[in-house]
Amino acid sequence: MVNATGLLGVLFLVRHGDRLEFFQDPLTYNPSATFLTALGTVEEAALGNLLQEIYLLPSSPSAITGISFPVADVTQLLIRADAAGEGETILSSVGALIQGLYPPTTDFNSTLANGTTVIGADGGEQFLPVESVEQYEDISLNSFTSCPNFDAHTSAFYNSSQFSQEAQTAAPFLAALTPFLDGKSTDFINMFNIFDYVNVQNIHNASFHSALPSTFVEQAYGFANFHEGGVFSDASPDGIGNVAIRTMLPSLFTSLQRIANTSDPLKLALNGISYKPFISFFNLTAATADVSGDVDYASALAIEVNPPSASDSEAFVTIKFKNGTSDAAFHPVNLGRFGENATSIPLSTFVSELQVRVLFDSLMPVNG
Structure with a gap:
């Protein structure tokens, strides 16, 4: 398939940056507290800057069509962060990533009624809304603790x-x-x-x-x-070992379908998560990627939503992955669950194949 008019948008899964020591019970995966380090903020800001260069700059061949830059249009963005487990670390990481994605700009300003023009704080820093996903309200980003199964x-x-x-x-x-x-x-x-x-x-x-x-x-x-x-994997796609991604699927489907709907303003969705859903995603989709377990700090999976090609009537998705800061670029990922060499998949096929793997309503406040 050939991208005809530019990307409609992108959904990202992003791991947090470097943090202090983290202990989790190996039987229940109940976590201890930890905190993002200065290095972690640098890693996340660098990732945000790379995403900017690839997907936001108008000069980029893979820029998202119609996305607002350098000033963000918050109606085009949906940014969520896992606030359970390593929550503060993940929330802080998403904040650092945003600063690289949408850095301060004097274009972020307001002209007041008296004619005064005010540039945003700290040279035009943009404070974008981030949805903190609390486990007791929504388990979609962290469904594997307090789960007997x-x-x-x-x-x-x-x-x-x-x-x-x-x-x-x-x-x-x-x-x-x-x-x-x-x-x-x-x-x-x-x-x-x-x-x-x-x-x-x-x-x-x-x-x-x-x-x-x-x-x-x-x-x-x-x-x-x-x-x-x-x-965090399972021999069966329906297995509980894939729970970390199976409870995320409904929100991912919604974001992708909104991006594909050209009457909806959403163009960029970002989910800040731990390493666990990556493992489950790769296992569930039989993906080929240069990882077999823990992805590195500041890793990112990009699900690009492309407009219909000349020979197709619907949007399709392409999946790319970057394994941490030592990986210089995003690489195409083949989703073997969808057939041999499946690097481009109709969005409806992507959703329908994985829809049957959804475990349950991810908004339920109880796990397992």
């Missing part, structure tokens, strides 16, 4: 032969890593927390960074990918 799935994975074999493989590495873990449990069930501690210390603790063998972060990351990939 998901807990049962997690326990079944931990009791599987596959998990046992990987734990045996990891045992020598975890024994070698033990002196660096400050007394933390080396049970393979705790593998995500082990990796998170090692990763955060390696980034922010100079003595730890100097002492840690050079391959240990990569090895911990590999085992954590296996761990989280097993928890």
Whole structure:
């Protein structure tokens, strides 16, 4: 398919930036508090700036048709952030991303009745509305805690032969890593927390960074990918292991359909989330992407909504992914669930195929 007149809009799923150490119960995934770091704000602002260059600048070949820039039109935007779990981190990340997406501009001004022109605060900074998605009101962005069925799935994975074999493989590495873990449990069930501690210390603790063998972060990351990939995916598309994305689907469908409706002003929808829905999305859609578990900080998935081509009567979507700040560009993603080499999919097909995977009404205030 060929894009005839420019993008109608884009839906983004975005992971938060660098943060302090984060602990989550490996049996229930109940989280502890954590906070975005200065590095995290830089990562998110850089991502926002890249999204601006690709999708907002009129000179870009992939600019969204008719989107307002450099001054935002809030009717064209829908920005949501998971406020559960790592909530403050995700909310802060979305705020930093917005500053890169729509930076301060003197064009953001008002002329008062007395003739005075007032430029927005701090050189025209634009304070765009962000919907804070609280778990007790709307579980669409965080549906995997306080969910007995998901807990049962997690326990079944931990009791599987596959998990046992990987734990045996990891045992020598975890024994070698033990002196660096400050007394933390080396049970393979705790593998995500082990990796998170090692990763955060390696980034922010100079003595730890100097002492840690050079391959240990990569090895911990590999085992954590296996761990989280097993928890947040499922052999069946309808499996509870995919719950992190299955409860998001209704809101994603609504945003995509609104973007495709040229009488609706929405052109850009953004969801700030943790790494978990990415894993479930890739599993549910049988996507090809260069990740098998945890996506990196400031990763982004873009679902582009294209106008009908000359040979088609409806809008279609293309999916692209960028794995964190070390990944320089977005890459096309093939959704194997929709057929071989499925990189462009009619929007109605995308919705109808995944609609049957919706778990339940994601606005319900109870999980599982």
